Amino acid sequence: MIGDELADQLARALSDASDVATLRAAESGAFPQAAWDALDALGLGAALVPDARGGAGLGFAEIAPLLEALGRAGAPVPLAEGIGAAALLAAAGIDVPPGVLTFAAAGVPVPWGRHAAHVVVVDGARVALHAAASLRWREAMNIAREARDTPTMAAPIAEGTLPNAWGNDAARALTALLRSAQIAGALQGALALAVDHANTRKQFGRPIGRFQAVQQQLAVFAAETSAASVAAAAAARAADARGLADAAFEIGCAKVTAGEAAAKGAAIAHQVLAAMGITEEHALHHLTRRLWSWRDEGGSERFWSARIGALVQGAPCGATVQSTPGPLWTFLTSRDQEPAA
């Protein structure tokens, strides 16, 4: 798959660009310019932009492994945001400017806003491109100490309208899709740290990973990690097949699954790494604080569960429990995307 090869390239670049020193510097407020330059040179920012508009023309399913790679490294750069912002601009017929680019729904704090050259703000189906320097920013951070800044609005430098397939909640759905895949990646990274620790830390004369109680916890962690990854990939396929708006159900399912996995995985990682995992010195918290942050961005488990429940409850269906198929099964299977003959 194209995505897998790119993900390998990206992983190599990330191993230099997001080491613990870079993460620590970024979290204390400095934009990691060298890391950004190295990653930007890969040209991934235009991954979702169609060929005709000068992009790579990839789909969501193809970039899911890239997003996982970014999550795995806790990459302290707005590359996922840039990919999303460029896709929104291209869909609204606006040329994609060079440099650091990010996006958010109107009224929602903008990821990396203070560091961006340009900001895409989405209000319903309206897409507005702003020069970041022309906005006044109220700076804040999420608990991963990633910039989440609120702008005071000014006149945009370009405006456009999203096609219907993007819906009127595109920024939230897009954020949920990106964060679901990033969470899957961050879980993979935290799992690898926890497994490595379990295999090297000795207590009672043997590595703690030899104890069944620890093995069973890490198995749960691995299962949740796989669930998050499959859910994100399946949602990405739905978004490719039907457009973002009509994939809201699948994106919501992915975000709920990833959010629950984030909580369980982070808790197990810290239990296994014990006090060492709590120290600033150890890399683990760079990933677990991102897990705790990202599960809230683009809609929490609570938000999407409510929306999914309402969708299923409201689905047209005359069936009752005594006849086949039931209302839920009818709905679920109606979402299957059979390939064109």
Added chain:
Amino acid sequence: MTGLRFDLRDPPHGAAALRAELRAFIAEHEHRWTPEVRARSWMGFDRDFTRAVGARGWIGMCWPKQYGGAERSFLERNIVLEELLAAGAPVGAHWIGDRQSGPLILRLGTDAQRAKFLPGIARGDLAFCIGLSEPDSGSDLASLRTRADRTDTGWLLNGRKIWTTFGHLCDWMIALVRTSPAPEGGSRHQGLSQVLVDLRAPGVTIRPIRDLVGEEGFNEITFDDVRLPPDALVGTEGAGWAQATSELAFERSGPDRYMSSHPLLEAGMAALRDDPATAPALGREVARLWTLRAMSTAIAGMLQDGADPVRQAALVKDLGNDFEQALPGAMRALRDVDDMPEPMRRMHAYLTQITPTFSLRGGTREIMRGIIARELGLR
């Protein structure tokens, strides 16, 4: 950790049409199914229904036509399994033959064994069970003691199998037995073989065991000098352990590992349809179900491609069992039992008692997690 990778696939061509066929078929039969039958899911045993399923070509549907199969894909078979489970159809009389015994005979059996058994399974005439656990061998299966000793006329079988689901209703068992002692200082996995046992043969005694619901679903089967013919052996003598474990991806990844409580969830969806306050809790269950279905379907696609996703299967079984086991509690949290519509209440009552088995049958939760831990490099 490549053993934990999942490759997603599109549904097969004709999926919607196949679902429609199944739904029309189920609609002809479902008036006979009580809430308890639906709650029993694949632990419901109904030979007449199984024969009707077989007549439609939905048992052994991936097998060669020569042996009664339909030469359809794993992904199509997955649709059949899903639709039957979603309705809570009583599929127990063919479930094991279709899922495990038939595929084993097809893969490792002789032509004569294939011709003798597969068409009967596919018609729904031959019901199979699996003989693994023994009174002293559960999760530590390799410690089993049932023996088949070579004789001039075949094999002599002695020992005891337990917890064999529907042993008293089935025709044949494929049992894992010891055919030679484990080598001194060697692996206990050596010297085990799989044999076909006619459950009506002299020397076979079946004692049903009443379960906590008050039903006789499983039993203890004793073999006293049971004479087996030479062709009772399936596959290679002494390779039984590897043969039995190679079935596990087929046994553990299917929709029967997360849909056992599905009819109750449907009843809950219908009962709570007009209660918007329950939407978040229902939506959470739906999200989980959707993810499990994506994972399980991915494994069906990987099996179709000839891969061996045995570790992924253990992972999906573990996650799926957690989900199906928790559903009665999730429904009870949304509607007091006394306020549930009667069919829902009866399903809830049945499932409350039987869900503990979900993380026991087919390998316990602890064994599944041990398999995952091994893949992580911890064991």
